[in-house]
Amino acid sequence: MSKFIIKRILVMIPVLLGVTFVIFTMMYFTDGNPAQLILGDMATEEQIHELEEEMGLNDPFFTRYLNYLSDLLHGDLGTSYVTGQPVAKEIMDRLPVTVRISFCCMIFAVAVGIPAGILSAVKQYSILDNLSMVLALVGISLPNFWLALMLVLVFSVGLGLLPPSGLYGFKYYILPVVSISASAVATITRMTRSSMLEVIRADYIRTARAKGQSENVVIFRHALLNALIPIITVVGLQFATTLSGTVVNEQIFAIPGLGKLMVDAIKARNYPVVQGGVFVLAFIFSILNLVIDLIYAFVDPRIRSQYVRKKNKRQAETDNRKEVPA
Amino acid sequence: MSVKNPDMRPELLQVKDLVIQYETSDGIVKAVNGVNFSLREGETLGLVGETGAGKTTTALGIMRLVPDPPGRIVSGQVFFEGKDLLKENKVQMRAHRGKDISMIFQDPMTSLNPVLTVGDQIAEVVRIHEKLSRADAIKRAAEMLQIVGIPAERMNEYPHQFSGGMKQRVVIAIALACSPKLIIADEPTTALDVTIQAQVLDLxxxxxxxxxxxxxxxxxxxxxxxxxxxxxxxxxAGYIVEYGSIEDIFEDPRHPYTKGLFGALPNLKKKVHRLSPIDGMMPDPANLPQGCPFEPRCPHRTESCTQKVPEGIEVTPGHMVRCICCAQGGGK
Incomplete structure (x- = not known):
């Protein structure tokens, strides 16, 4: 098992390299001159040239990319053009807020989506099922920034119940979390329903009923445990999308998170911050994927034995090799 | 048979006029149409028929496990030790399942839960019906595994680590764990290869x-x-067309379908050039013929066969045949 984890961590290296290359290239070809932006409209041609030289903006593409990589390896994500602060520090200031929001979103999505999906599957074609499927369709279809604006309009402007922006307490979390996680709730509900429907018809569910087991245990112990794999996949993916999906909604709710930092940085051609932000997000994605794979193994003994069997096979092969000369 | 005086034993299971239908988009599928049979303690009744004849539905009907929707037990009675199972409430019915009546399913590959260890799955049925601690239930599970010929050490393994025959043994262990009075074995050997079939059947x-x-x-x-x-x-086609003791059926088959089944069997003693299959196909259960369900394929069909479904006739005591030829004294 530990061998599997190490292997997966090693696979992350080329993935992250690819990410840095793509984002660096995109930023390289983007319009706008950072030197000009830093110095402002009043700067002279000479001053700009001087600063360009100083920042290495005139170096060839690969030189700049390799410089960036070597800085990255030393844990240096660069310096923000706008504030002059290290990018790593700026990101670490903002990241906890985004992670906290995403985490709340996922807890909300799982707490609503999985029970709704189970209920839909168990009472298939009932009013409850139809209702939750319609709501799920709505949840998937509505863009989350639009939903955010509408929620603000109704609950803050109209009813005055909830604060429209900022992040100073529990109440402030409600609107962002609901608006960001709407599509996650919907996707998880639908996936839970279809996965449960498939499993509920399985022979081993009939076996469990034939044992005289109560319906609750049949559904939660026998069916849900088997239906969990696709649900976990979706939850993991939704977590990742939520992390990056907060970008626009952080803007709407004026939440000082990673999303807002990156949007501001893109507007200001603040390359190091954009690159750093994307890199950190990609890193979190990779870790999340690894965690999902490990949860698979925890839930499903067949997947677990695959990981272990590979190890045993290799063990057996080396044993055989040892035996041959003797 | 080893049973002496079988008629003296009390009646264990009695199925009366059981009717089960499935409501589908193609109309009502008449899967079981007024089935009658009975079983005494320690007796074995063979329910024979081709695929789609309603055998499994009958069995699920006894257990009240017919998937609903689309299936529905329309009418009939199922007496188990004198109590009508169809009138029991859900909790009472659950107490019967696995404890009094248990079932061995057709396909061992899919009838075990892939994410639970086999030991857990056997212990589960014990814990539902007997007030045992977890440790005692596990102990019982280990004993059950040994009874069906699997080393007890393997109880912490998962179904995917067992072969088909071994899985069927586990299913049997689950079925037997609470010493039921009635076992329903639904084609327990169909999914297994021939050598394993014999072993499992012996078991x-x-x-x-x-x-x-x-x-x-x-x-x-x-x-x-x-x-x-x-x-x-x-x-x-959902009807019991012939019913009797094993001697009745094997030595004196009366119904043309039963005769057809034996005609389609290879026989070592008789020299036959070709086996004689039964022509045609079983009728669509959503669209059964008005008269005798076997009429379209029957070599002895007459005009009156198409009129109505023939009643069961007792040709000799305990030997029932559902064919009008037998009512007219013919049949042989």
Missing amino acids: IHNIQQKYQTGMLMITHDLGVVAEICSKVAIMY
């Missing part, structure tokens, strides 16, 4: 003999029936 038969449980053996293999059953019911 079931030995256990049934040892504990004197009643058994309803569902199969389409007349060889299996000859080996272990004392009574036989031949099922066709």
